[in-house]
Amino acid sequence: MSAKSSAGAARSGSGTLRTARHTFALAWRIDPPVVGVVVALSLAQTGAVAATGLSQRRVVDAAQSAGGHPLGALVLAVLIGVAGHVTAAAGNRVRYNYQHDLTDRVDLEVNREILTATASIPTLEHLERPDYLNRLELLRRQTGALAGSCWSLSDTAIDVISAGLSVWLLAGVHPALAVLALLAFPPLWAAERAKRSLAAARAATAEDQRLEDRIHRMFLTPETGKEIYLAGAGAVLDETAHAARTRVATVVLKARLGAIGWQLTGWVCYAAGFIAALVLTTWLVARDAASLGDLMLVITLGTQLRLQIRGTVSGYSRVAEAGDTTGHYLWLLAYARRQRPTGTRLVPHTPEHAIQVQDVAFTYPGSQEPVLSGVNLTLRPGSTVAVVGVNGAGKTTLIKLLSGMYAPTAGRIEVGGVPLDELDTMAWRRRLTGAFQDFVRFQLPVRHTVGIGDPDAMDNREEVARAVHEAGADPIVNRLPDGLDTQLGTVYGGAELSQGQWQRLALARALMRRHPLLLVLDEPTAALDPLAEHELYELFMRQAGADPGRITLLVSHRFSTVRGADHIVVLHGGRVSEQGTHAELLVAGGHYAELYRTQAEAYQEEGSR
Numbered sequence: 298m299s300a301k302s303s304a305g306a307a308r309s310g311s312g313t314l315r316t317a318r319h320t321f322a323l324a325w326r327i328d329p330p331v332v333g334v335v336v337a338l339s340l341a342q343t344g345a346v347a348a349t350g351l352s353q354r355r356v357v358d359a360a361q362s363a364g365g366h367p368l369g370a371l372v373l374a375v376l377i378g379v380a381g382h383v384t385a386a387a388g389n390r391v392r393y394n395y396q397h398d399l400t401d402r403v404d405l406e407v408n409r410e411i412l413t414a415t416a417s418i419p420t421l422e423h424l425e426r427p428d429y430l431n432r433l434e435l436l437r438r439q440t441g442a443l444a445g446s447c448w449s450l451s452d453t454a455i456d457v458i459s460a461g462l463s464v465w466l467l468a469g470v471h472p473a474l475a476v477l478a479l480l481a482f483p484p485l486w487a488a489e490r491a492k493r494s495l496a497a498a499r500a501a502t503a504e505d506q507r508l509e510d511r512i513h514r515m516f517l518t519p520e521t522g523k524e525i526y527l528a529g530a531g532a533v534l535d536e537t538a539h540a541a542r543t544r545v546a547t548v549v550l551k552a553r554l555g556a557i558g559w560q561l562t563g564w565v566c567y568a569a570g571f572i573a574a575l576v577l578t579t580w581l582v583a584r585d586a587a588s589l590g591d592l593m594l595v596i597t598l599g600t601q602l603r604l605q606i607r608g609t610v611s612g613y614s615r616v617a618e619a620g621d622t623t624g625h626y627l628w629l630l631a632y633a634r635r636q637r638p639t640g641t642r643l644v645p646h647t648p649e650h651a652i653q654v655q656d657v658a659f660t661y662p663g664s665q666e667p668v669l670s671g672v673n674l675t676l677r678p679g680s681t682v683a684v685v686g687v688n689g690a691g692k693t694t695l696i697k698l699l700s701g702m703y704a705p706t707a708g709r710i711e712v713g714g715v716p717l718d719e720l721d722t723m724a725w726r727r728r729l730t731g732a733f734q735d736f737v738r739f740q741l742p743v744r745h746t747v748g749i750g751d752p753d754a755m756d757n758r759e760e761v762a763r764a765v766h767e768a769g770a771d772p773i774v775n776r777l778p779d780g781l782d783t784q785l786g787t788v789y790g791g792a793e794l795s796q797g798q799w800q801r802l803a804l805a806r807a808l809m810r811r812h813p814l815l816l817v818l819d820e821p822t823a824a825l826d827p828l829a830e831h832e833l834y835e836l837f838m839r840q841a842g843a844d845p846g847r848i849t850l851l852v853s854h855r856f857s858t859v860r861g862a863d864h865i866v867v868l869h870g871g872r873v874s875e876q877g878t879h880a881e882l883l884v885a886g887g888h889y890a891e892l893y894r895t896q897a898e899a900y901q902e903e904g905s906r
C-alpha cells in the first residue's frame with residue numbers, strides 16, 4: 298500500500314470512527330434505555346460462543362469419563378451452555394431488532410443534519426456543481442449505512458472478541474489450530490476488495506443514477522408531464538432513463554459478480570483449513586493426546602469461528618460502506634462549514650444605503666466564459682432601476698449577484714458601504730424580496746403559499762390578506778372553497794390554479810415584506826395580461842416612491858414598463874453598455890433607443906392592423 302493510500306485509509310478509518318461516535322450519540326439522545334439494552338446484550342454476546350463450546354466439552358468428557366464427574370459441576374456446565382446458547386440465539390434477535398429500529402430513527406436525524414447543512418450554505422453555486430450533486434446523491438442513497446455505522450462497528454468488535462476467545466480455546470487443544478485464525482484474512486481481504494470495487498462502481502455511475510432519478514421525477518410532476526405529453530417525448534425520455542438505468546445496472550452487476558468471485562475464493566481457503574483442523578484433532582484423539590470433548594470443542598468452535606469470521610467480514614464490509622458514505626458526509630459538513638457565512642455586520646437602515654457594484658465579474662461554476670465583466674453600478678434607495686438587454690445578456694445573473702445567491706468572481710458589491718459578504722446573511726435575506734419568471738408553485742394552503750414570502754409573518758392572516766389584496770389576487774382567493782385556507786395543488790388533492798393565478802400569488806408572496814431594502818422583479822408578470830401587468834407595475838412604482846429605503850430592481854422586456862423606471866441599465870454581452878433615464882437614453886441614440894423604437898414600431902404596426 299502506498300504512503301498516500303495508507304494515509305487515505307487512516308483518514309477514512311478515523312472518519313468512520315468519528316461518524317460511529319456521532320451516530321451512537323444520536324441514538325443515545327433518541328432512546329437511552331434501548332441503547333442500554335443493546336450495549337448489555339452486545340457485551341453478553343462476546344462470551345456466548347466460548348461458553349457454549351466449553352460447556353459441550355465438559356459434558357462430553359463427563360459422559361466418557363469412567364470415574365464420572367460430580368453432578369453439581371455437570372449441571373453448572375449444562376446451565377452455562379444453555380445460557381450461552383440462549384444469549385447467542387434469542388439475545389441476538391432482540392439486539393438486531395432494537396438496532397434496526399434505532400438505525401431507522403438515527404437515519405431520520407442524519408437526513409435532517411444533511412438538510413440543515415445544505416440549507417446553511419449561503420449561496421446557490423453548489424447546486425450547479427456536479428461534484429457536489431454527485432456526492433449528495435450518493436449520500437442520500439446511503440444514509441442507512443451511515444446511521445447504522447455505530448452498530449456495524451460494535452457488531453464487528455463483538456465478532457472479533459468472540460473469535461479471539463475461540464482461537465484461544467482452540468490453541469489450548471493444539472497450537473497449530475490457532476492457524477485457523479489466519480485463514481480469516483483471505484475472506485476479509487476478499488470482502489474489502491469486493492467493497493472497494495462496488496463503491497467505485499457506484500461512484501462511477503452517480504451521474505447516470507441522477508439522470509434516471511430526474512427523468513423519473515419529470516414524469517411525476519404535472520408541469521413537466523404536460524410538455525412531455527405534448528411533444529410525445531415520453532418514449533424518448535423513457536428510453537434515456539432506461540439506458541441510464543441499464544448502464545448503472547451493468548456496471549454494478551459486473552462489480553457484484555467480481556465481488557462474489559473474490560469472496561468465494563476467500564471462503565474456500567477457510568473450508569480447507571477447517572477440514573485440516575478436524576483431521577489433526579481426530580489424529581490427536583487417536584493418540585490420546587486430546588479427548589473426545591476436545592474434538593467436540595473443535596467442531597463447535599470451528600463451525601462458530603466460520604460464523605464469527607463471516608460476521609466480522611460482513612460487519613467490516615458495513616463499516617467500510619459506512620466509511621465510504623462517511624467520506625461524503627464529512628465532505629458535505631466541511632463544505633457547509635467552509636461556506637458558512639462569516640458576515641456579522643448589520644444591514645444599514647439609513648436612507649443613504651445605496652448598493653454599489655464595483656468592477657464586478659462573474660463566471661458560472663464549471664464554465665470558462667465570464668457572463669458579466671467590469672460591471673459598475675449605483676442603485677439608490679427610493680428608486681426603481683430597470684435592467685434591459687437581449688436574451689442571455691446577463692440580467693438574471695446580475696440579480697442573482699445583487700441578492701447574494703452567487704458571489705462575484707471578481708470585484709465587490711457593497712450595501713451602504715458594507716461589503717455584501719460581511720453582512721449577516723439571515724438579516725440580509727430578511728431585507729430581500731422579489732418574484733421571478735420561473736416562480737415556485739408552493740403546493741400549500743393559500744395563506745402559506747403567500748405567507749412564506751415573509752416567514753416571520755407567515756401566520757399573520759391580516760398581513761397575508763393585505764399582500765393578496767395588493768397583488769390583486771382577491772378574486773382568485775375569494776373563488777376558492779376555503780379562501781386563504783384552501784389547499785393548493787393537485788398533488789395533495791387541492792385546488793389547481795392557472796399559470797397567471799399562480800403568478801399573482803407569487804407576486805403576493807413578494808409583497809409580504811413591508812419594507813424590503815431590495816425588491817427584485819425578474820419578469821414576474823409574463824403570465825399576466827398586459828393590463829394586469831401595467832396595474833401591478835404602477836403599484837410597485839407607487840410603493841417604491843412611498844418607501845424611501847427601498848431599491849426596486851426590475852427586469853422586463855416590455856419597454857412600456859421599463860420607461861417608467863428612475864434609472865435604466867442596458868446590459869450587452871455581460872457589460873453595462875449604457876445607463877441613464879429613459880429620456881437620456883433616447884437622446885443618446887444607442888442600443889436602448891434602437892430596441893425601444895423597434896418595439897414601439899412593432900406595437901404600432903400591430904395596432905394599425
Ligand SMILES: Nc1ncnc2c1ncn2[C@@H]1O[C@H](COP(=O)(O)OP(=O)(O)OP(=O)(O)O)[C@@H](O)[C@H]1O
Pocket residue numbers: 425661662664668686687688689690691692693694695
Ligand atoms: N446556471 C448557469 N450555468 C452556466 N451558465 C449559465 C447559467 N445560467 C445562465 N447562464 C449563462 O449566462 C448567460 C446569461 O444568462 P442570464 O440568465 O443572466 O441572461 P438574461 O439576460 O437574464 O437572459 P433572458 O432575457 O433570456 O432571461 C447566458 O449566456 C447563459 O447561458
